[in-house]
Amino acid sequence: MSETTRIYTGPTLIAKGLVARLNEVGISPIERNDHDSSLRAGFTMSIANQTMVFVRNDEMQKAQPIIEEFLNEIGDH
Secondary structure, X not given: OOOEEEEEEXXXXXXXXXXXXXXXXXXXXXXXXXXXHHHHHOOOOOOOOEEEEEEEHHHHHHHHHHHHHHHHHOOOO
């Protein structure tokens, strides 16, 4: 994921809200939940309910104000 930047790591519910907000402006972030993936593979080595959200580097300038506004609204910034 070298062409992406991780913009959030935390509870899945909050990550979904951030993704929805970015989708509203035409940005399609990448969500990664290692815990769910490891469960499907038959082992767990991560923290449950933690999702990472990534945005393509070429979309960061457009995404940054939305990310900051969202995190301020939820009190995570």
